[in-house]
Amino acid sequence: MKPLKIIFAGTPDFAVPALAALIKAGHDVVLVLTQPDRPSGRGMKLKASPVKELALQHAIAVFQPETLKDVDAQARIEAVKADVMIVAAYGLIIPTNVLQMPRLGCYNIHASLLPRWRGAAPIHRALLAGDAETGVTIMEVVPALDAGAMVSKGVLPISERDTSQSLHDDLAHMGADLMVDAMQQLAETGNLPATIQDESLVTYAAKLQKAEASIDWTQSADLISRQVRAFNPFPVAHAILNGEVCRIWMATQSDVVSHVKPGTILDVGTNIQVACGQGALIVEELQLPGGKRLKAKDFIAGQNLKVGQHFE
The missing domain is CATH 3.10.25.10 (Formyl transferase, C-terminal domain)
Structure with a gap:
């Protein structure tokens, strides 16, 4: 398998297992996109995102623009000439022209069984709704919210003692494994078959209040x-x-x-x-x-x- 040249876009703890797994699998992560350092803790000192911390441990270049709509930010991404972009809870809107930059496309790790629970809080909404199971979907990234065609899925039963934290941790690792498998197939064949989502089954996971x-x-x-x-x-x-x-x-x-x-x-x-x-x-x-x-x-x-x- 020839390693893929990857841009990884992610910010919180959920994205860390995927970045670690891709590095371990031997891919060439050439650039990490993550949100700018934010004030945190009692002293409100600037704190790096978990994804940035991991990237720096592996001497991977980190780019933290406030927006990807900026021309200079887009030029930095295009200059990398990546094969693929992988997104995991990045938190910024990715413009269409940026999505089109990687040669083999852009793929996302979403913590639900799409098309159920598109949106900001899929883990919490699955638990609140009493769903019997949740999971992870690897999907193509498109401009519409979580609407891309689906590459693969993993299913996780929800127990009567599961919390959002326990599901988050299990789904983060499941997503990492699924994405590594998908990237291996992409590296070997240059193609990832995907299934269009059934729009009649869509539900939305509104942000928590x-x-x-x-x-x-x-x-x-x-x-x-x-x-x-x-x-x-x-x-x-x-x-x-x-x-x-x-x-x-x-x-x-x-x-x-x-x-x-x-x-x-x-x-x-x-x-x-x-x-x-x-x-x-x-x-x-x-x-x-x-x-x-x-x-x-x-x-x-x-x-x-x-x-x-x-x-x-």
Whole structure:
């Protein structure tokens, strides 16, 4: 296999396994596109993206334009004369003329089973919707949002304990493996057969809003559990306990039937059981303002929590 000359465009942790896998597979990553360093942490010091950090470890040239619409930025990309561009959660719009620069095309790693969940938050939306499975799609990049023809897919079942974080990590590695396989085929044959998406099956994964993280205890325990797990690690589902915002990091559903006001604490033991509109929520991990994330039994002891108290 002759190594491909690759431009890799990615920014967050999700993209790191793919870049690492392509390097390991022996391809020639000649340029990494990633978003500019951003202020981070208490000191708001500029912080490099995870993709930039990996690229620098391998002495790969890094380019961080604010936009790819700039003529000089486009000239820098064109000068590389890449065979292919690979995109993984880059975060900037790639103009059509830039997509056409690589000789063999431009391919994206998208964390859903397209055409379901095009858009910004596919992992979270799959969890919130109660999907039985999610996955990764390798697709051609086109100007329309996540609308390109599909090269390959990998499927991942969603368990009752999965969070957005656990799915994110598994899908990042799945995407890396699928992209390496696709690039091997492209290197060997010069072609990647692709299937057009069925537009009648399209759903959109809207960007998360912080307001969505507020728990409504009149909802079913199943729905609230999905909300808690979908918003772990961000923006974290929350409710009011003793007048303070209590962040709930992990919770599963119980089929316990109760006839008390939703939000009422039914049991305190290893976990905290809370009445919902239907069923009960088993809360396993919580956090109060200024405090650490705690397992429920430690939280119960520290707050002297009792049956009959309420989450609002």
